[in-house]
Amino acid sequence: MDSGIDWHWARAALDWQLELGADEAIGEAPVDRFALEAAEQAARAQPAAAPQVERGAAPVPMAEPAGPDPVQLAQEAARGAGSLEALRAAMEGFEHCELKRGARNLVFCDGVEGARVMIVGEAPGREEDLQGKPFVGRAGQLLDRMLAAIGLDRASSVYITNVLPWRPPQNRDPRPDEIAMMKPFLARHIALADPDLLVIMGNISCDALLGKRGITRLRGTWAEAEGRPAMPMFHPAYLLRQPAMKRQAWADLLELQAKLKALG
């Protein structure tokens, strides 16, 4: 039967969906994710109901909080990893972050171990989730061009990771509890990779490593994170949306280059 929809029409409709950000078919029935998020927030905000005690009755002990603290479990797992490979395995085996269930791959690192520069991004996007490597989409291509401008590249002089190793659904911002849970792994990752310098890309990474946001104010000034010099920079994804800001990014790259020379 002729539906009246030709190939070109269907292709244009698909492109329009992609433009809107619907880049995956994950179910036939629509899901109202705003309602889900609101319900999750309400559940988190709800204080545990106090037990009803009848007058004269023996007091009922308060219920123990459910399960062990995932941040503590992450700290123990991270502490036990004596090498980058062991850390990767510990993260593969960590079952307490919900993001893992929606992700295709763990995105652990790219670049060379032992590099003097370690870049910390935010979280994997679609391409990174598919390939299991950080910064391989459009933002990653811009990152490669930025690094090349000061003679760096991931094949020989840079090591790259993210605050979160799993893609958040619909590329939403990572939640504070997710950042806190994965922070021990990030700290251990930095200690094991042992770079001279950190480059902190974007607000989420500043939040995780410096404990504050405000990239427009923070960028371009050396800070300290995990005991080493750290340069906050605009995230390449932001630079794709705001090309006028590339001027500041260029100044920050030159600052990074100068610091590497100064450290010898």
Ligand code: URA
């Ligand atoms: N943005 C990030 O912060 N990290 C990636 O790996 C890809 C995009």
